Amino acid sequence: MSTEHKVVVVVPAFNEEKSIGKVISAIPKNLVSSVIVTNNNSSDNTANIASEAGAIVLDEERRGYGWACLKGIRKAKELGATIIVFIDGDFSDYPEQLPRVLDPILNDEADMVIGSRTLGKKEKGSLTPQQLFGNWLATRLMRLFYGINYTDLGPFRAIKVEVLDKLNMQDKTYGWTIEMQIKAAQNKLRSVEVPVDYRKRIGVSKVSGTIKGSIMAGYKIITAIFKYKFH
Numbered sequence: 001m002s003t004e005h006k007v008v009v010v011v012p013a014f015n016e017e018k019s020i021g022k023v024i025s026a027i028p029k030n031l032v033s034s035v036i037v038t039n040n041n042s043s044d045n046t047a048n049i050a051s052e053a054g055a056i057v058l059d060e061e062r063r064g065y066g067w068a069c070l071k072g073i074r075k076a077k078e079l080g081a082t083i084i085v086f087i088d089g090d091f092s093d094y095p096e097q098l099p100r101v102l103d104p105i106l107n108d109e110a111d112m113v114i115g116s117r118t119l120g121k122k123e124k125g126s127l128t129p130q131q132l133f134g135n136w137l138a139t140r141l142m143r144l145f146y147g148i149n150y151t152d153l154g155p156f157r158a159i160k161v162e163v164l165d166k167l168n169m170q171d172k173t174y175g176w177t178i179e180m181q182i183k184a185a186q187n188k189l190r191s192v193e194v195p196v197d198y199r200k201r202i203g204v205s206k207v208s209g210t211i212k213g214s215i216m217a218g219y220k221i222i223t224a225i226f227k228y229k230f231h
Protein backbone atom coordinates (compact mmCIF):
# COMPACT_ATOMS: atom_id res chain seq x y z
CA MET A 1 0.00 0.00 0.00
CA SER A 2 1.17 3.44 -0.84
CA THR A 3 2.40 5.01 2.36
CA GLU A 4 0.57 8.26 1.92
CA HIS A 5 -2.85 6.62 1.64
CA LYS A 6 -5.13 5.10 4.23
CA VAL A 7 -7.77 2.85 2.70
CA VAL A 8 -11.03 2.09 4.52
CA VAL A 9 -13.68 -0.24 3.09
CA VAL A 10 -17.37 0.51 3.72
CA VAL A 11 -19.90 -2.32 3.37
CA PRO A 12 -23.61 -1.49 3.67
CA ALA A 13 -25.39 -4.58 4.92
CA PHE A 14 -29.01 -5.43 5.49
CA ASN A 15 -29.66 -9.02 6.53
CA GLU A 16 -26.53 -10.48 4.97
CA GLU A 17 -25.59 -13.04 7.62
CA LYS A 18 -24.82 -15.71 5.04
CA SER A 19 -22.44 -13.61 3.01
CA ILE A 20 -20.97 -10.83 5.16
CA GLY A 21 -18.26 -13.01 6.72
CA LYS A 22 -17.11 -14.18 3.29
CA VAL A 23 -16.95 -10.61 2.01
CA ILE A 24 -14.86 -9.46 4.95
CA SER A 25 -12.46 -12.39 4.83
CA ALA A 26 -11.87 -12.03 1.09
CA ILE A 27 -10.82 -8.37 1.37
CA PRO A 28 -7.02 -8.19 0.93
CA LYS A 29 -6.08 -7.03 4.43
CA ASN A 30 -2.62 -5.84 3.43
CA LEU A 31 -4.25 -3.11 1.35
CA VAL A 32 -6.76 -1.74 3.83
CA SER A 33 -6.56 -0.33 7.31
CA SER A 34 -10.16 -1.01 8.38
CA VAL A 35 -13.37 -2.55 7.19
CA ILE A 36 -16.59 -0.86 8.30
CA VAL A 37 -19.89 -2.69 8.06
CA THR A 38 -22.94 -0.46 8.36
CA ASN A 39 -25.61 -2.73 9.68
CA ASN A 40 -28.86 -1.36 8.31
CA ASN A 41 -31.47 -2.62 10.76
CA SER A 42 -30.74 -6.28 10.13
CA SER A 43 -32.99 -8.72 11.95
CA ASP A 44 -30.48 -11.54 11.49
CA ASN A 45 -26.96 -12.14 12.75
CA THR A 46 -25.17 -9.79 10.33
CA ALA A 47 -23.72 -7.53 13.02
CA ASN A 48 -22.21 -10.33 15.14
CA ILE A 49 -20.75 -12.16 12.20
CA ALA A 50 -19.25 -8.97 10.82
CA SER A 51 -17.57 -8.08 14.09
CA GLU A 52 -16.28 -11.63 14.57
CA ALA A 53 -14.79 -11.38 11.09
CA GLY A 54 -12.90 -8.28 12.24
CA ALA A 55 -15.01 -5.44 10.90
CA ILE A 56 -16.00 -2.30 12.76
CA VAL A 57 -19.78 -2.52 12.94
CA LEU A 58 -21.99 0.57 12.93
CA ASP A 59 -25.74 0.59 13.25
CA GLU A 60 -27.81 2.75 10.95
CA GLU A 61 -31.48 2.58 11.70
CA ARG A 62 -32.71 4.55 8.73
CA ARG A 63 -33.24 2.00 6.00
CA GLY A 64 -31.49 2.78 2.75
CA TYR A 65 -28.29 2.15 0.88
CA GLY A 66 -27.35 5.83 0.92
CA TRP A 67 -27.95 6.20 4.65
CA ALA A 68 -25.67 3.23 5.25
CA CYS A 69 -22.95 4.63 3.03
CA LEU A 70 -23.14 8.10 4.60
CA LYS A 71 -22.74 6.64 8.07
CA GLY A 72 -19.77 4.58 6.92
CA ILE A 73 -18.13 7.61 5.35
CA ARG A 74 -18.37 9.59 8.58
CA LYS A 75 -16.63 6.84 10.50
CA ALA A 76 -14.02 6.28 7.80
CA LYS A 77 -13.11 9.95 7.99
CA GLU A 78 -12.79 9.77 11.77
CA LEU A 79 -10.36 6.92 11.23
CA GLY A 80 -8.31 9.12 8.93
CA ALA A 81 -9.20 7.45 5.64
CA THR A 82 -7.86 9.08 2.49
CA ILE A 83 -9.53 6.56 0.18
CA ILE A 84 -12.90 4.88 0.73
CA VAL A 85 -13.84 1.69 -1.07
CA PHE A 86 -17.50 0.65 -1.25
CA ILE A 87 -18.51 -2.94 -1.75
CA ASP A 88 -21.79 -4.78 -1.27
CA GLY A 89 -22.31 -7.24 1.56
CA ASP A 90 -23.93 -9.99 -0.50
CA PHE A 91 -20.73 -11.48 -1.99
CA SER A 92 -21.77 -10.58 -5.54
CA ASP A 93 -18.56 -8.61 -5.98
CA TYR A 94 -15.15 -10.28 -5.72
CA PRO A 95 -13.37 -8.57 -2.81
CA GLU A 96 -10.04 -9.98 -3.98
CA GLN A 97 -10.36 -7.69 -7.02
CA LEU A 98 -9.90 -4.70 -4.73
CA PRO A 99 -6.55 -3.79 -6.35
CA ARG A 100 -8.39 -3.19 -9.60
CA VAL A 101 -10.50 -0.40 -8.10
CA LEU A 102 -7.71 0.90 -5.90
CA ASP A 103 -4.65 0.98 -8.14
CA PRO A 104 -5.66 3.87 -10.41
CA ILE A 105 -5.98 6.08 -7.30
CA LEU A 106 -2.80 4.79 -5.67
CA ASN A 107 -1.00 5.48 -8.96
CA ASP A 108 -2.54 8.96 -9.03
CA GLU A 109 -4.29 8.31 -12.31
CA ALA A 110 -7.81 8.81 -10.94
CA ASP A 111 -9.82 10.36 -8.10
CA MET A 112 -12.67 7.89 -8.44
CA VAL A 113 -12.77 4.37 -9.86
CA ILE A 114 -15.99 2.56 -10.77
CA GLY A 115 -15.89 -1.21 -10.97
CA SER A 116 -17.86 -1.97 -14.12
CA ARG A 117 -19.64 -5.26 -14.33
CA THR A 118 -20.40 -4.56 -17.98
CA LEU A 119 -16.67 -4.67 -18.71
CA GLY A 120 -16.10 -7.70 -16.44
CA LYS A 121 -17.36 -11.26 -16.38
CA LYS A 122 -20.90 -11.71 -15.11
CA GLU A 123 -22.13 -15.03 -13.90
CA LYS A 124 -25.32 -15.92 -15.75
CA GLY A 125 -28.28 -14.65 -13.74
CA SER A 126 -26.18 -12.40 -11.48
CA LEU A 127 -27.85 -9.34 -12.94
CA THR A 128 -31.56 -9.55 -13.62
CA PRO A 129 -32.97 -8.35 -16.97
CA GLN A 130 -34.36 -5.27 -15.24
CA GLN A 131 -30.95 -4.46 -13.74
CA LEU A 132 -29.27 -4.84 -17.13
CA PHE A 133 -31.90 -2.66 -18.74
CA GLY A 134 -31.74 -0.10 -15.92
CA ASN A 135 -27.97 0.14 -16.22
CA TRP A 136 -28.15 0.42 -19.98
CA LEU A 137 -30.76 3.18 -19.80
CA ALA A 138 -29.00 5.08 -17.01
CA THR A 139 -25.63 5.02 -18.75
CA ARG A 140 -27.29 6.11 -22.03
CA LEU A 141 -29.03 9.00 -20.31
CA MET A 142 -25.81 10.04 -18.57
CA ARG A 143 -24.13 10.20 -21.95
CA LEU A 144 -27.01 12.14 -23.45
CA PHE A 145 -27.47 14.65 -20.65
CA TYR A 146 -23.96 14.99 -19.32
CA GLY A 147 -21.72 13.68 -22.09
CA ILE A 148 -20.14 11.17 -19.74
CA ASN A 149 -19.31 7.62 -20.65
CA TYR A 150 -19.91 5.09 -17.93
CA THR A 151 -20.89 1.51 -18.64
CA ASP A 152 -22.29 0.65 -15.21
CA LEU A 153 -23.57 1.95 -11.86
CA GLY A 154 -21.70 -0.81 -10.04
CA PRO A 155 -21.47 -0.82 -6.23
CA PHE A 156 -17.78 -1.80 -6.07
CA ARG A 157 -15.92 1.50 -6.32
CA ALA A 158 -13.23 3.64 -4.75
CA ILE A 159 -12.98 7.37 -4.22
CA LYS A 160 -10.57 9.77 -2.60
CA VAL A 161 -11.99 11.32 0.54
CA GLU A 162 -10.92 14.84 -0.41
CA VAL A 163 -13.00 14.69 -3.59
CA LEU A 164 -15.90 12.86 -1.97
CA ASP A 165 -16.32 15.85 0.33
CA LYS A 166 -16.76 18.10 -2.69
CA LEU A 167 -19.61 15.95 -3.99
CA ASN A 168 -21.79 16.59 -0.94
CA MET A 169 -23.62 13.29 -1.36
CA GLN A 170 -27.32 13.51 -0.52
CA ASP A 171 -29.18 10.47 -1.78
CA LYS A 172 -30.29 8.19 1.01
CA THR A 173 -31.37 5.19 -1.04
CA TYR A 174 -30.91 3.71 -4.48
CA GLY A 175 -29.89 6.90 -6.27
CA TRP A 176 -26.60 6.91 -4.38
CA THR A 177 -24.38 5.34 -7.04
CA ILE A 178 -25.62 7.46 -9.91
CA GLU A 179 -25.45 10.65 -7.83
CA MET A 180 -21.77 10.00 -7.21
CA GLN A 181 -21.06 9.45 -10.88
CA ILE A 182 -22.97 12.50 -12.12
CA LYS A 183 -21.47 14.78 -9.49
CA ALA A 184 -18.00 13.41 -10.18
CA ALA A 185 -18.39 14.52 -13.77
CA GLN A 186 -19.83 17.90 -12.79
CA ASN A 187 -16.90 18.43 -10.45
CA LYS A 188 -14.50 17.35 -13.18
CA LEU A 189 -13.01 14.53 -11.16
CA ARG A 190 -10.64 12.20 -12.89
CA SER A 191 -12.71 9.06 -13.06
CA VAL A 192 -12.03 5.71 -14.65
CA GLU A 193 -13.83 2.43 -14.96
CA VAL A 194 -12.17 -0.91 -14.47
CA PRO A 195 -13.66 -4.33 -15.21
CA VAL A 196 -14.91 -6.22 -12.18
CA ASP A 197 -16.58 -9.60 -12.11
CA TYR A 198 -19.96 -10.30 -10.60
CA ARG A 199 -21.73 -13.42 -9.39
CA LYS A 200 -25.12 -14.34 -8.01
CA ARG A 201 -25.64 -12.98 -4.53
CA ILE A 202 -25.73 -15.22 -1.49
CA GLY A 203 -28.92 -14.86 0.56
CA VAL A 204 -32.19 -13.21 -0.25
CA SER A 205 -32.46 -10.53 -2.90
CA LYS A 206 -33.56 -7.16 -1.50
CA VAL A 207 -33.67 -4.95 -4.56
CA SER A 208 -33.36 -6.39 -8.02
CA GLY A 209 -35.12 -9.66 -7.35
CA THR A 210 -38.25 -7.95 -6.09
CA ILE A 211 -40.76 -5.98 -8.11
CA LYS A 212 -41.00 -3.20 -5.57
CA GLY A 213 -37.23 -2.93 -5.27
CA SER A 214 -36.73 -2.81 -9.02
CA ILE A 215 -39.37 -0.13 -9.53
CA MET A 216 -38.05 1.98 -6.66
CA ALA A 217 -34.46 1.68 -7.84
CA GLY A 218 -35.40 2.46 -11.44
CA TYR A 219 -37.44 5.46 -10.36
CA LYS A 220 -34.66 6.85 -8.16
CA ILE A 221 -32.05 6.37 -10.85
CA ILE A 222 -34.06 8.04 -13.60
CA THR A 223 -35.10 10.99 -11.43
CA ALA A 224 -31.46 11.45 -10.36
CA ILE A 225 -30.49 12.02 -13.99
CA PHE A 226 -32.81 15.04 -14.17
CA LYS A 227 -32.41 16.24 -10.61
CA TYR A 228 -28.69 16.96 -10.82
CA LYS A 229 -28.93 18.38 -14.34
CA PHE A 230 -31.24 21.19 -13.33
CA HIS A 231 -29.96 21.69 -9.85
Ligand SMILES: Nc1nc2c(ncn2[C@@H]2O[C@H](COP(=O)(O)OP(=O)(O)OP(=O)(O)O)[C@@H](O)[C@H]2O)c(=O)[nH]1
Pocket: 011, 012, 013, 014, 015, 016, 040, 062, 063, 064, 065, 068, 087, 088, 089, 090, 092, 201, 204, 205, 206, 207, 208, 209
Ligand atom coordinates in the same frame (compact mmCIF):
# COMPACT_ATOMS: atom_id res chain seq x y z
N1 LIG B 1 -32.07 -3.23 -0.05
C1 LIG B 1 -31.33 -2.66 0.85
N2 LIG B 1 -30.05 -2.98 0.89
C2 LIG B 1 -29.32 -2.41 1.79
C3 LIG B 1 -29.88 -1.48 2.68
N3 LIG B 1 -28.94 -1.07 3.44
C4 LIG B 1 -27.86 -1.71 3.08
N4 LIG B 1 -28.07 -2.56 2.07
C5 LIG B 1 -27.04 -3.38 1.43
O1 LIG B 1 -26.72 -2.83 0.15
C6 LIG B 1 -26.17 -3.82 -0.69
C7 LIG B 1 -26.88 -3.84 -2.00
O2 LIG B 1 -28.16 -4.35 -1.85
P1 LIG B 1 -28.63 -5.62 -2.66
O3 LIG B 1 -29.81 -6.15 -1.96
O4 LIG B 1 -27.50 -6.54 -2.92
O5 LIG B 1 -29.09 -4.93 -4.02
P2 LIG B 1 -28.89 -5.42 -5.49
O6 LIG B 1 -27.50 -5.95 -5.67
O7 LIG B 1 -29.37 -4.32 -6.38
O8 LIG B 1 -29.95 -6.55 -5.65
P3 LIG B 1 -29.96 -8.01 -5.01
O9 LIG B 1 -28.56 -8.44 -4.79
O10 LIG B 1 -30.67 -8.85 -6.02
O11 LIG B 1 -30.76 -7.89 -3.75
C8 LIG B 1 -26.25 -5.12 0.08
O12 LIG B 1 -25.00 -5.32 0.71
C9 LIG B 1 -27.34 -4.82 1.12
O13 LIG B 1 -27.21 -5.65 2.25
C10 LIG B 1 -31.25 -1.17 2.62
O14 LIG B 1 -31.81 -0.39 3.37
N5 LIG B 1 -31.93 -1.79 1.68
Ligand SMILES: [Mg+2]
Pocket: 088, 090, 092, 201
Ligand atom coordinates in the same frame (compact mmCIF):
# COMPACT_ATOMS: atom_id res chain seq x y z
MG1 LIG C 1 -26.71 -7.43 -4.58
